[in-house]
Amino acid sequence: MSRHANHTELLQELTAIGQEHLYAFYDRLAPNEKSELDRQIASMDWPLLAELIRTVVLNPQPLAVPENIEPAPYFQYAPHEPELREKYRQARAIGEQLLRKNQVAAFVVAGGQGSRLGWDGPKGTFPATPVKNKPLFQCFAEYLLAMQSRFNCAIPFYIMTSTANHQPTVDFWAQHHYFGLPESQIRFFSQDMLPAVSLDGKVLLETPGSLALSPNGHGGSLLALYKSGALADMQKRGITQISYFQVDNPIVRCVDPLFLGLHEMEHSDMSSKILPKVASNEKLGNVCLVNGKMTVIEYSDLPEVLAEQRTADGQLRFRAGSIALHAIRCDFVQRLNDRGFALPYHRAEKKVPCVDFATGRTIKPEKPNAIKMETFVFDALPLASSSIVYETDRIDEFAPIKNAQGVDSIESSRQITTLRNSRWLEPAGINIPRQADGTPDCTIEIAASFALYPEDVKAKAAQVPPINPGDQVYLQ
Ligand code: UTP
Numbered sequence: 001m002s003r004h005a006n007h008t009e010l011l012q013e014l015t016a017i018g019q020e021h022l023y024a025f026y027d028r029l030a031p032n033e034k035s036e037l038d039r040q041i042a043s044m045d046w047p048l049l050a051e052l053i054r055t056v057v058l059n060p061q062p063l064a065v066p067e068n069i070e071p072a073p074y075f076q077y078a079p080h081e082p083e084l085r086e087k088y089r090q091a092r093a094i095g096e097q098l099l100r101k102n103q104v105a106a107f108v109v110a111g112g113q114g115s116r117l118g119w120d121g122p123k124g125t126f127p128a129t130p131v132k133n134k135p136l137f138q139c140f141a142e143y144l145l146a147m148q149s150r151f152n153c154a155i156p157f158y159i160m161t162s163t164a165n166h167q168p169t170v171d172f173w174a175q176h177h178y179f180g181l182p183e184s185q186i187r188f189f190s191q192d193m194l195p196a197v198s199l200d201g202k203v204l205l206e207t208p209g210s211l212a213l214s215p216n217g218h219g220g221s222l223l224a225l226y227k228s229g230a231l232a233d234m235q236k237r238g239i240t241q242i243s244y245f246q247v248d249n250p251i252v253r254c255v256d257p258l259f260l261g262l263h264e265m266e267h268s269d270m271s272s273k274i275l276p277k278v279a280s281n282e283k284l285g286n287v288c289l290v291n292g293k294m295t296v297i298e299y300s301d302l303p304e305v306l307a308e309q310r311t312a313d314g315q316l317r318f319r320a321g322s323i324a325l326h327a328i329r330c331d332f333v334q335r336l337n338d339r340g341f342a343l344p345y346h347r348a349e350k351k352v353p354c355v356d357f358a359t360g361r362t363i364k365p366e367k368p369n370a371i372k373m374e375t376f377v378f379d380a381l382p383l384a385s386s387s388i389v390y391e392t393d394r395i396d397e398f399a400p401i402k403n404a405q406g407v408d409s410i411e412s413s414r415q416i417t418t419l420r421n422s423r424w425l426e427p428a429g430i431n432i433p434r435q436a437d438g439t440p441d442c443t444i445e446i447a448a449s450f451a452l453y454p455e456d457v458k459a460k461a462a463q464v465p466p467i468n469p470g471d472q473v474y475l476q
Contacts, residue, residue, distance in 0.1 A: 007034070009023030010041050017050040018201075021357050024451035025208035026187035030358075031231040033209035033408050040211050044195070050163035053195075053201045056347045057371045063301050070289040071212060071318050074274055074389035081207040085267075094454045095257030098241060099151040105239045106144055106155050107225075107328075108252045109249040109377070110137075110169065111162035111191045112216040115350075116403050121191060125172050127311035128250040131474045135170065136401070139250040139448075146448035147255055155255060156237060157189045158230050162215035166190045189228035191220040194371040197353040202355040204370055206357055207362070212354045218246075218324075218376025226337040234330055242333070244326040244377070250398045252325065259390050260327050269332035272296075273325035273392045277316055280307040286369050286377060287389055294387035296378035300354055320389060322378060323398055332384060341383060343375035395420050414443070421446045424454040428461040433469040447476035 005013070007026075014020045022041065030474055055061075062294075071414040079085060098104050114123035124140075125132035132143075142195060144155050161169045170188050173179075178186055193213040195203045203259040204212035221244075225231045234242070253259075256273075263271040274287050274293075285296040299307075302318060352370035356363050363369075381387055394397070396433065399416035402408040421444040422432040433441040444467070451457045457464075460475075 001206055005042050007038050014041070014048055017046060019046075019050075019203050020335060022203060022205060024035050024357055025355070025360055029209045037209045037211075040213075046209075048313070049194070049203070052345055052373050053197055053203075053422070056345050057197050057199070058201050060347055065301070065303055066295075068291045069297070069302075069306060072274075072287045072289050072294060072320050072389050074287070074320055074391050077250050077391040079431065086339075088258060088262075091261030091265050092258045093096065093261065093471055095259070095261030099155065099255065099257060100261055100265060102154050102238060104155055104255055104260060105158055105234050105237075105242050106140070107158045107160070107221075107242045107244045107256075108140060108247050109160045109218045109221050109268045110219070111160050111165070111220070111238075112247070112315075113162075113214060114248075117401065118404050121215075122161070122169045122172065122247075123401075124159075124169065124213070126401065128410065128413065128442045129445050130143075130417050132471045134250075136178070136247055136250055138179050140252075141181050141447040143252075143254045143452070145180055147212075150452065153187060154232070154241065158234070158242075159186065159187050160223070161188055163188050163190050163193055164215070168303070169472045176369055180343060187230055187233060189224060190225040192216045194373055196350065196354070196372050198354075198370055199349075199368075202357070204352060205357075206354060208355055208360055211238045211297050212352055212370070214352075214372055216344070217376025217416060218377045219379055222333055222336060222343075222379055222380055225333055231330060231337075232386050240330055242328040242330060244328055246324050246400070248402055249476045250397065250401070250413060251397060251399045251420060252386050253397055259325075259392075262390055263327035266388045267385065268386050268388045269329050270294075270326070271327040271388045271390065272381065272382055273323055273390050273397075274320040275323055275392060275394050275398060276319045276419045277321040280304075280316055280318075284323065286318050287320040287322050288318065290382070293382040293383065294389070295382050296376075320391075321393070324378070325392075325397075326377065336380065336383060341380075343379040345373040345375055348372045348379070395423060399434060415439070418444045419441070424451060424457045424469075425461075425464060428452065428458045428464070429456075430461060430464050430467065432467060433471075439444075442467050442471045442473060445475070448474040449473070 110124045119126045124137040125135050128136045194216045195211040195213050206212040227399055245252045283299050285298050286302045288295050289299050311317050349368035350372050351365045351368055353364050399413040400408045401410050401413045418440050421438045435441045
């Protein structure tokens with residue numbers, strides 16, 4: 001649809017696809033609200049939406065389970081074999097060289113709604129660390145600052161938002177003076193939005209004058225990088241590799257020389273970090289080979305008989321769980337966009353507050369009333385010419401905050417952070433008080449300026465005060 005279409009043309013276009021109810025309250029709107037609704041409607045790709053409503057909302061097909069599924073091979077965490085250790089040594093050197101030559105960008109996808117956490121604001125502003133309550137964004141900024149000073153390099157940082165959280169995100173960074181990163185090194189851009197659709201295929205309004213929009217999934221990042229000019233900006237700066245991560249993990253290695261080095265050494269287009277699953281039903285996507293192509297199969301889509309299979313040594317055969325950390329070549333993102341690409345849309349039934357078309361009043365539904373459609377970044381893996389997988393350590397790098405309570409909550413994330421830090425401190429001779437069940441009886445936060453790796457702690461052991469039961473310890 002033309003961006004310049006007038007109201008009558010827009011109404012015709014909507015009528016042709018049975019969505020004219022979106023103008024049900026138009027006559028009641030103020031002139032500025034009318035033009036805002038027209039602008040929103042003109043910005044949507046209605047042919048795509050009509051197709052998605054037909055295929056994803058009204059006629060969802062059960063997922064065809066591919067026949068030829070094999071576990072994905074992966075590079076083990078901390079292997080013992082001398083050849084692999086030598087390979088990792090070389091890979092780390094290559095990754096460090098990429099950093100020293102300013103060829104790596106950090107990229108966080110922060111456009112999600114974070115509805116499970118229920119935090120009033122962009123998720124990156126959530127207080128995450130166990131002692132100082134640093135917001136997630138600050139954790140990433142401090143990590144990047146420490147890496148920059150260690151490798152004497154610049155690591156430009158790209159932050160994807162959605163139109164719903166863009167301004168609060170930009171304002172937050174500005175208020176905090178970019179947490180010490182040079183402003184010129186940070187670039188914000190927004191992903192596209194899509195409207196939610198009722199279970200019977202009607203696009204929903206959030207208010208009488210606006211669509212019920214939500215971001216189009218983290219898969220939208222691969223298009224948004226290109227459309228926003230962020231990719232061109234990276235290329236102008238000489239960047240060749242993108243280190244992709246999610247906004248919810250305060251202990252993520254935002255850029256990891258070893259992972260980036262393996263990815264570069266193996267000429268991979270898009271690589272993934274995984275964790276061995278602790279149970280067949282653990283809610284991590286399964287990294288597999290499907291007809292030889294790297295593919296993530298959602299945990300709920302892998303047939304149970306495969307999910308339960310074990311190898312001779314008792315491990316799960318399909319154990320590579322995706323944790324949504326990727327290394328992506330800029331050339332790959334460019335190639336996808338040059339050729340044109342379409343990631344599949346996944347459907348999610350959600351409770352979406354919306355306008356009742358009969359009364360014009362807002363409804364706050366108690367059960368799912370709508371379908372949201374999203375693309376996922378890992379669906380680009382099969383489009384890569386080559387792709388490697390690297391195993392990381394759960395405690396060392398994975399403390400996601402997704403829920404307000406329970407699994408993957410702020411509480412579990414803080415516990416994992418303290419556990420990780422106690423594991424870093426103990427080999428350096430620091431005594432960690434323990435509870436009867438063996439968990440640390442203290443809270444420990446280590447700033448990236450103090451240590452990026454356990455080895456760094458050893459050199460600074462003298463700076464660590466004695467830790468007593470119940471202490472809150474902050475090392476910077
Ligand atoms: P989640 O799957 O945790 O989704 O996103 P969410 O929207 O943040 O949270 P819920 O499901 O509403 O509770 C994983 C990562 O992908 C980003 C999120 O910001 C997070 O870093 N994401 C997700 C986007 O950037 N855009 C999206 O459209 C969806």
